[in-house]
Amino acid sequence: xxxxxxxxxxxxxxxxxxxxxxxxxxxxxxxxxxxxxxxxxxxxxxxxxxxxxxxxxxxxxxxxxxxxxxxxxxxxxxxxxxxxxxxxxxxxxxxxxxxxxxxxxxxxxxxxxxx
Amino acid sequence: xxxxxxxxxxxxxxxxxxxxxxxxxxxxxxxxxxxxxxxxxxxxxxxxxxxxxxxxxxxxxxxxxxxxxxxxxxxxxxxxxxxxxxxxxxxxxxxxxxxxxxxxxxxxxxxxxx
Numbered sequence: 001x002x003x004x005x006x007x008x009x010x011x012x013x014x015x016x017x018x019x020x021x022x023x024x025x026x027x028x029x030x031x032x033x034x035x036x037x038x039x040x041x042x043x044x045x046x047x048x049x050x051x052x053x054x055x056x057x058x059x060x061x062x063x064x065x066x067x068x069x070x071x072x073x074x075x076x077x078x079x080x081x082x083x084x085x086x087x088x089x090x091x092x093x094x095x096x097x098x099x100x101x102x103x104x105x106x107x108x109x110x111x112x113x114x115x
Numbered sequence: 116x117x118x119x120x121x122x123x124x125x126x127x128x129x130x131x132x133x134x135x136x137x138x139x140x141x142x143x144x145x146x147x148x149x150x151x152x153x154x155x156x157x158x159x160x161x162x163x164x165x166x167x168x169x170x171x172x173x174x175x176x177x178x179x180x181x182x183x184x185x186x187x188x189x190x191x192x193x194x195x196x197x198x199x200x201x202x203x204x205x206x207x208x209x210x211x212x213x214x215x216x217x218x219x220x221x222x223x224x225x226x227x228x229x
Contacts, residue, residue, distance in 0.1 A: 004158070033217075043205065043219040056216065090158055100209045101147045101166040104217060106158030 001027060004107035006091050012113045018079040021110045023091030025072050031097025032074040033104065034066060037088040046089075049074055050097050078112075086114045117142045119189075119206045121220035129228050134178075134193040136223045138206030141187065147209040148189045150180055153222075154202045162204070165189060176200070201227045 005024040013019050025032050034046040045058040049068035066076040072093075078085055088111050092104035122137040140146050147166050151159040163174025170182040176199075180191045191204060206220040 006158075035219075042221040045217075092159075101164065103149055103161040103164055104159070106151075106160065108156070108158045111156075 004091055004093050004105050006089075006107035006110050008110060009108065010111045010113075012115065013081050014115055015081055015083060017081050018077060019081060019112060020075055020077045021089055021091075021112075023074045023076075023093075023107060025074070025091075025093030026105055029093035029095050029105070030072050031094045032068060032072065033092045033094075033097070034074070034076050035090045035092065036060075037090055037109070038086075043090070046076065048097060055097070081114045083114050086112060088112075117146065117208045117210050117216070117218050119148075119208050119218060119220040121204075121206050121223050123223055124221065125224045125226065127226040127228060128196045130198055131195050134191070134196045134200065134225065136191040136204050136206075136225065138180075138189045138191065138220060139187050140189060140206075140208050142208055142210060144210060148180075148182065149207040149209065149217075150174065150178070150189075150191050151205045151207060151219075152176075152202050153205065159205060162191070196225075196227045198227050198229065201225055 007022045031050045033048040036044045048056045052068045063079045068074045088109045090109045092106045118141045120139045149164045150162040153159045163172045165172050165182045173179045178193045203222045203224045205222045209217045
Protein backbone atom coordinates (compact mmCIF):
# COMPACT_ATOMS: atom_id res chain seq x y z
CA UNK A 1 0.00 0.00 0.00
CA UNK A 2 1.39 3.40 -0.89
CA UNK A 3 1.98 5.76 2.00
CA UNK A 4 0.87 9.32 2.45
CA UNK A 5 2.17 11.47 -0.37
CA UNK A 6 2.78 15.18 -0.05
CA UNK A 7 3.68 17.49 -2.88
CA UNK A 8 5.75 19.44 -3.42
CA UNK A 9 8.58 18.54 -1.04
CA UNK A 10 10.08 22.02 -1.08
CA UNK A 11 8.68 25.46 -1.80
CA UNK A 12 10.20 28.92 -1.71
CA UNK A 13 7.81 31.84 -1.74
CA UNK A 14 8.02 35.53 -1.01
CA UNK A 15 6.00 37.48 1.53
CA UNK A 16 2.50 38.31 0.40
CA UNK A 17 2.20 35.40 -2.00
CA UNK A 18 -0.08 32.46 -1.51
CA UNK A 19 0.70 28.75 -1.61
CA UNK A 20 -1.18 25.48 -2.02
CA UNK A 21 0.07 22.20 -0.62
CA UNK A 22 -1.28 18.80 -1.58
CA UNK A 23 -1.72 15.56 0.32
CA UNK A 24 -2.84 12.13 -0.88
CA UNK A 25 -3.73 9.84 2.02
CA UNK A 26 -3.27 6.11 2.24
CA UNK A 27 -5.85 4.34 0.12
CA UNK A 28 -9.00 3.80 2.17
CA UNK A 29 -8.16 6.45 4.75
CA UNK A 30 -10.82 9.10 4.92
CA UNK A 31 -9.44 11.37 7.63
CA UNK A 32 -6.68 13.83 6.80
CA UNK A 33 -5.02 16.12 9.34
CA UNK A 34 -2.52 18.90 8.79
CA UNK A 35 0.22 19.99 11.18
CA UNK A 36 2.73 22.81 11.14
CA UNK A 37 6.15 21.97 12.56
CA UNK A 38 8.64 24.65 13.54
CA UNK A 39 11.71 24.48 15.81
CA UNK A 40 10.19 26.91 18.29
CA UNK A 41 6.58 25.68 18.45
CA UNK A 42 6.91 21.99 17.67
CA UNK A 43 3.95 20.25 16.05
CA UNK A 44 0.85 22.38 15.93
CA UNK A 45 -2.49 21.10 14.69
CA UNK A 46 -3.98 23.06 11.81
CA UNK A 47 -7.17 21.20 10.86
CA UNK A 48 -8.72 17.83 10.16
CA UNK A 49 -11.00 16.77 7.33
CA UNK A 50 -13.28 13.79 6.94
CA UNK A 51 -15.60 13.16 4.00
CA UNK A 52 -14.93 16.62 2.59
CA UNK A 53 -15.93 18.31 5.87
CA UNK A 54 -13.66 20.13 8.27
CA UNK A 55 -14.32 18.60 11.66
CA UNK A 56 -11.72 20.30 13.79
CA UNK A 57 -9.54 23.36 13.55
CA UNK A 58 -6.52 24.55 15.48
CA UNK A 59 -5.65 28.09 16.52
CA UNK A 60 -4.39 29.51 13.25
CA UNK A 61 -5.50 32.68 11.46
CA UNK A 62 -7.95 32.56 8.62
CA UNK A 63 -5.09 32.83 6.12
CA UNK A 64 -4.73 29.09 6.62
CA UNK A 65 -7.45 27.09 4.93
CA UNK A 66 -7.96 23.66 3.54
CA UNK A 67 -10.30 21.39 1.73
CA UNK A 68 -10.81 17.74 0.99
CA UNK A 69 -12.00 16.18 -2.21
CA UNK A 70 -14.31 13.23 -2.73
CA UNK A 71 -11.30 10.90 -3.22
CA UNK A 72 -10.01 12.00 0.24
CA UNK A 73 -7.10 13.96 -1.21
CA UNK A 74 -6.61 17.21 0.64
CA UNK A 75 -5.10 20.58 -0.02
CA UNK A 76 -4.15 23.37 2.30
CA UNK A 77 -3.74 26.96 1.28
CA UNK A 78 -1.91 29.78 2.95
CA UNK A 79 -2.61 33.27 1.68
CA UNK A 80 -0.66 36.49 2.22
CA UNK A 81 2.42 34.60 3.35
CA UNK A 82 4.45 35.90 6.27
CA UNK A 83 8.03 35.10 7.23
CA UNK A 84 6.71 33.22 10.26
CA UNK A 85 4.89 30.77 8.01
CA UNK A 86 8.21 29.15 7.14
CA UNK A 87 7.86 25.62 8.44
CA UNK A 88 7.53 21.96 7.63
CA UNK A 89 3.89 21.19 6.89
CA UNK A 90 2.92 17.63 7.62
CA UNK A 91 -0.13 15.77 6.49
CA UNK A 92 -1.36 12.67 8.31
CA UNK A 93 -4.11 10.22 7.49
CA UNK A 94 -6.10 7.66 9.43
CA UNK A 95 -9.02 5.42 8.52
CA UNK A 96 -11.81 7.38 10.16
CA UNK A 97 -10.21 9.81 12.55
CA UNK A 98 -12.65 8.62 15.20
CA UNK A 99 -10.77 5.66 16.62
CA UNK A 100 -8.54 6.98 19.36
CA UNK A 101 -6.21 3.99 19.29
CA UNK A 102 -5.56 4.29 15.57
CA UNK A 103 -2.16 5.84 14.84
CA UNK A 104 -1.66 8.65 12.38
CA UNK A 105 0.24 7.93 9.19
CA UNK A 106 2.40 10.84 8.14
CA UNK A 107 3.77 12.01 4.84
CA UNK A 108 7.29 13.36 4.50
CA UNK A 109 6.06 16.93 4.57
CA UNK A 110 6.40 20.05 2.48
CA UNK A 111 9.18 22.40 3.53
CA UNK A 112 7.96 25.97 2.96
CA UNK A 113 10.42 28.82 3.07
CA UNK A 114 9.10 32.37 2.94
CA UNK A 115 11.60 35.09 2.03
CA UNK B 116 -7.84 18.63 28.36
CA UNK B 117 -5.14 16.20 27.40
CA UNK B 118 -1.43 16.96 27.20
CA UNK B 119 1.99 15.34 27.23
CA UNK B 120 5.24 16.69 28.62
CA UNK B 121 8.58 15.47 27.37
CA UNK B 122 11.46 16.13 29.73
CA UNK B 123 14.63 17.11 27.95
CA UNK B 124 14.63 18.57 24.47
CA UNK B 125 18.04 17.01 23.80
CA UNK B 126 19.45 13.73 25.08
CA UNK B 127 22.91 12.37 24.30
CA UNK B 128 23.96 8.79 24.86
CA UNK B 129 26.97 6.73 23.86
CA UNK B 130 26.56 3.97 21.35
CA UNK B 131 25.61 0.82 23.23
CA UNK B 132 24.27 2.70 26.26
CA UNK B 133 20.72 2.68 27.57
CA UNK B 134 18.29 5.10 25.95
CA UNK B 135 15.65 6.65 28.22
CA UNK B 136 13.30 9.32 26.89
CA UNK B 137 10.75 10.65 29.34
CA UNK B 138 7.10 11.41 28.76
CA UNK B 139 4.40 12.33 31.27
CA UNK B 140 0.78 12.69 30.28
CA UNK B 141 -2.24 14.48 31.59
CA UNK B 142 -5.65 13.17 30.71
CA UNK B 143 -9.04 13.18 32.36
CA UNK B 144 -9.89 9.81 30.84
CA UNK B 145 -7.78 6.69 30.24
CA UNK B 146 -5.33 7.78 27.58
CA UNK B 147 -4.18 6.18 24.41
CA UNK B 148 -0.45 6.91 24.13
CA UNK B 149 1.97 6.80 21.25
CA UNK B 150 5.63 7.29 20.53
CA UNK B 151 6.65 8.50 17.09
CA UNK B 152 10.12 8.95 15.58
CA UNK B 153 11.14 11.52 13.01
CA UNK B 154 14.33 11.22 10.99
CA UNK B 155 15.76 14.33 9.29
CA UNK B 156 13.65 15.61 6.42
CA UNK B 157 11.01 12.97 6.95
CA UNK B 158 7.59 12.72 8.50
CA UNK B 159 6.77 10.97 11.75
CA UNK B 160 6.49 7.21 11.92
CA UNK B 161 4.93 5.14 14.66
CA UNK B 162 7.30 3.42 17.09
CA UNK B 163 4.72 1.93 19.43
CA UNK B 164 1.35 2.55 21.02
CA UNK B 165 -0.39 1.83 24.30
CA UNK B 166 -4.10 1.22 24.27
CA UNK B 167 -5.26 -1.03 27.10
CA UNK B 168 -4.00 -4.24 28.62
CA UNK B 169 -0.29 -4.98 29.04
CA UNK B 170 1.57 -2.03 30.47
CA UNK B 171 4.88 -2.89 28.80
CA UNK B 172 4.63 -2.18 25.10
CA UNK B 173 7.17 -3.34 22.57
CA UNK B 174 7.75 -1.41 19.39
CA UNK B 175 9.94 -1.41 16.35
CA UNK B 176 13.75 -1.15 16.31
CA UNK B 177 14.09 -2.60 19.83
CA UNK B 178 12.24 0.20 21.59
CA UNK B 179 9.72 -0.35 24.36
CA UNK B 180 7.71 1.79 26.73
CA UNK B 181 6.06 1.17 30.07
CA UNK B 182 2.71 2.71 30.99
CA UNK B 183 2.64 3.68 34.68
CA UNK B 184 -0.72 5.05 35.68
CA UNK B 185 0.40 5.93 39.21
CA UNK B 186 3.16 8.12 37.80
CA UNK B 187 1.22 9.24 34.69
CA UNK B 188 4.29 8.31 32.69
CA UNK B 189 5.03 6.55 29.44
CA UNK B 190 8.81 6.57 29.17
CA UNK B 191 10.56 5.16 26.08
CA UNK B 192 13.59 2.93 26.50
CA UNK B 193 16.04 0.91 24.46
CA UNK B 194 18.72 -1.23 26.14
CA UNK B 195 21.51 -0.45 23.69
CA UNK B 196 21.67 2.65 21.50
CA UNK B 197 22.67 2.39 17.88
CA UNK B 198 23.91 5.19 15.66
CA UNK B 199 20.81 4.81 13.52
CA UNK B 200 18.63 5.74 16.53
CA UNK B 201 19.69 9.37 16.21
CA UNK B 202 16.42 11.16 15.49
CA UNK B 203 13.70 13.20 17.15
CA UNK B 204 11.14 11.38 19.25
CA UNK B 205 7.63 12.55 19.99
CA UNK B 206 5.25 11.34 22.64
CA UNK B 207 1.55 11.78 21.83
CA UNK B 208 -1.80 11.27 23.56
CA UNK B 209 -5.08 10.56 21.85
CA UNK B 210 -8.60 10.97 23.11
CA UNK B 211 -11.74 11.04 21.11
CA UNK B 212 -14.57 13.46 21.50
CA UNK B 213 -16.53 12.39 18.49
CA UNK B 214 -13.34 12.47 16.52
CA UNK B 215 -9.76 11.55 17.27
CA UNK B 216 -7.72 14.38 18.78
CA UNK B 217 -3.98 13.83 19.00
CA UNK B 218 -1.75 16.07 21.07
CA UNK B 219 2.02 15.87 20.62
CA UNK B 220 4.81 16.63 23.02
CA UNK B 221 7.54 19.08 22.09
CA UNK B 222 9.93 16.33 21.07
CA UNK B 223 13.30 15.03 22.25
CA UNK B 224 16.28 14.97 19.94
CA UNK B 225 18.43 11.93 20.57
CA UNK B 226 22.12 12.16 19.77
CA UNK B 227 24.17 8.95 19.74
CA UNK B 228 27.87 9.40 20.30
CA UNK B 229 30.19 6.80 18.75
